[in-house]
Amino acid sequence: MEKRYVIGIDFGTESGRVVIADVELGGELAIHSTPYRHGTIVERLPGSGKALGHDWALQHPDDYLEVLRSSVPEVLRISGVSPSQVIGIGVDFTSCTILPVDVEGQPLCVQTRYSDDPHAYVKLWKHHAAQKEADRINEWAKASGETFMERYGGKSSSEWMVAKVWQVLNEAPDIYRAAHRFVEAGDWIVQQLTGKLVRSNCSAGYKAFWHKQDGYPSSHFFKQLDERLVDLTETKLAGDILPLGTRAGELTVEAAEMMGLCSGTAVAVAIIDAHAGVPGSGAVRSGQMVMAMGTSLCHLVLSHKEVTVEGVSGVVEDGMITGLYGYEAGQPAVGDLFGWYCEQAVPSYVQESASQVGISVHSWLERRAAELRQGQHGLLALDWWNGNRSVLEDTDLSGLIIGLTLATKPAEIYRALLESTAFGTRKIMEAFEEAGVQVEEIFACGGLPQRNRLFMQIYADVTGREIKIAATTETSALGAAIHGAVAAGPERGGYPDLATAAVRMARVREEIFRPIPEHKAVYDDLYRQYIRLHDVFGRGGLVMKELKRIKQKQNE
Known part of the structure; x- marks a missing residue:
């Protein structure tokens, strides 16, 4: 039998990555990345230069x-795989990343009459300018006794679908009326490949309040929010919602010609990028957690039961692996936090020293931070540079470092920031276990685990858990490819379900990071202090919120 391959397409925050994988052996035959030409649009629109407001984050669908x-085409060229050997395609995407489209599925922002309106563009997952809408959703859900919010830890986020769509309605009603649908970018890509709009149960469940048995919240709920939203789910969010692993359709002639593939190739329903890391890491059983570690960090836990967990970003039946409940929690600034420090805050001598020895600033700081003992720097940080997603779910929170003195060195601050994100992860893990969702085995995937050994050892020491590392460098893309193999099905040489495909195609590295007892003892003490700061500033303090209020007022 001719060898069979699948393609996984991973749309991240800064670029899109494509892998091609062997259906039988898994792994990556070839990888290629394309940076987004427009990048993340946070200050001004491309072309017109129109200024954006505070907390905006847009992208361009082109x-x-x-x-x-x-x-x-590049992964085909590099791998030498024939298009006829590709049996399936899977797509993963950052979420909630949404765009308004017309009846033909064309984005409004590419149409001349709407190109100067920011609301016509893609709203990236980290667009936080819909916070007042999210606050109102949370207030009304609590006041009305709606129970669906319990699946999301009691709070919705400004990053999610309904808040973002409602912001459009409030600030740009012409765009709202012109939009035939608001769609997740992952679903839109699948539409470009197949010619059909279908919605993923993953994105709808985690980001748009949809439930396998109950559907969306009632029209009465939306009417009480805003009378103009009464038919939101029947109009702007309408569309068939299909489970993961389902074949969304087949590659059209036009899409096949664009990519150099064969028309008729199976295309899978889209999945959220971090969630694709679950099968990409080989996690298929209850009690397993996958930490998707990149610019942000998603904690993805599989369980056989559905319970309420404080600060969870969502729990969806079949949302990651068929037959299990998938829980999502997360930290919105991890790699972004370390990047901020290296790019904006380190002194010039660090940059010069790193350049002299031919390494990155990150590597220079990591080497020196690794020379420090646990707690030696006398610092403690709160990891909220981009707000808090779990467990406090508050985008108005901000970062903090305590213990700074005139003797503090850059590597000490860097290590404290690494540790702060590990403390945040431990808090999330404890919230799961306090609710009765066991975390028995941990996998880490993404760019950070592959590059920063100190980072992973700190996580093992702080959490007191062994951590396995996914073997592939592009775990989400491999996870998307696994979905492509399931969409193809056994009849085309693929697999019958996600669990079977993941076991066959995913791998972990031999090296396991294990906690060192003497390190953990110090971190247990530091963690107690972290929790004190966490509760003072996150649960009861208003200082961070007042600072943000003053800042916004002065920037008006």
Whole structure:
């Protein structure tokens, strides 16, 4: 039998990555990345230069199509795989990343009459300018006794679908009326490949309040929020919602020509990027957690039961692996936090020293931070540079470092920031276990575990858990490819379900990071202090919120 392959397309925050994988052996035959030409749009619109407001984060959909045009042909060329050997395609995407489209599925922002309106563009997952809408959703859900919010830890986020759509309605009603649908960018990409709009149960469940048995919240709930939203789910969010692993459709002739593939190739329903790391890491059983570690960190836990967990970002039946409940929690600034420090806060001598020895600033700081003993720097940080997602779910919180003196060195601050994110993860893990969701085995995937050994050892020491590392460098893309193999099905040489495909195609590295008892003892003490700061500033303090209020007022 001819060898069979699948393609996984991973749309991240800064670029799109494509892998091609062997259906039988898994792994990566070839990888190619295409940076987004427009990047993340946070200050001004491309072209007109129109200024954006505070906490905006947009993207341009043409950048996503360029990934298809450039990276898919490249992985075919690099691997030497024939298009006829590719039996399936899977897509994962950052979420909640949404865009308004017309009846033909064309983004409004590419149409001349809407190109100067920020609300016509893609709202990236980390667009936080819909916070007042999210606050109102939370207030009304609590006041009305709605129970669906319990699946999301009691709070919705400004990052999610309904808050973002409602912001459009409030601030740009013309765009709201012009939009035939608001769609997740992952679902939109699948539509570009197949010619059909279908919605993923993963994105709908975690980011739009949809439930397998109950559907969306009632029209009465939306009417009480705003009478103009009464038919939101029947109009702007309408569309068939299909489970993960389902074949969304087949590659159209036009899409096949664009990418150099064969028309009729199976295309899977889209999945959230971090969630694709679950099968990509080989996690398929209750009690397993996958930490998708990149610019942000998603904690993804599989369980056989559904319970309420404080600060969880969502629990969806079949949301990651068929037959299990998938829980999502997270920290919105991890790699972004370390990047901020290296790019904005380190003194010039660090940059010069790193350049002299031919390494990155990150590597220079990591080497020196590794020379420090636990607690030696006398610092403690709160990891809220981009707000808190779990367990406090408050985007108005901000970062903090305590213990600074005139003797504090850059590597000491760097280590304290690494530790702060590990403390945040431990808090999330404890919330799961206090609710009765056991965390028995931990996998880490993404760019950070592959590059920073100190980072992973700190996580093992702080949490007191063994951590296994996914073998592939592009775990989400491999997870997307696994979905492509399931969409193809056994009849085309693929697999019958996600669990079977993941066991066959995913790998972990031999090296395991294990906690060192003497390190853990010190971190237990530091963690108690972290929790004190966490509760003072996160649960009862208003200082961070007042600072943000003053800042916004002065920037008006």
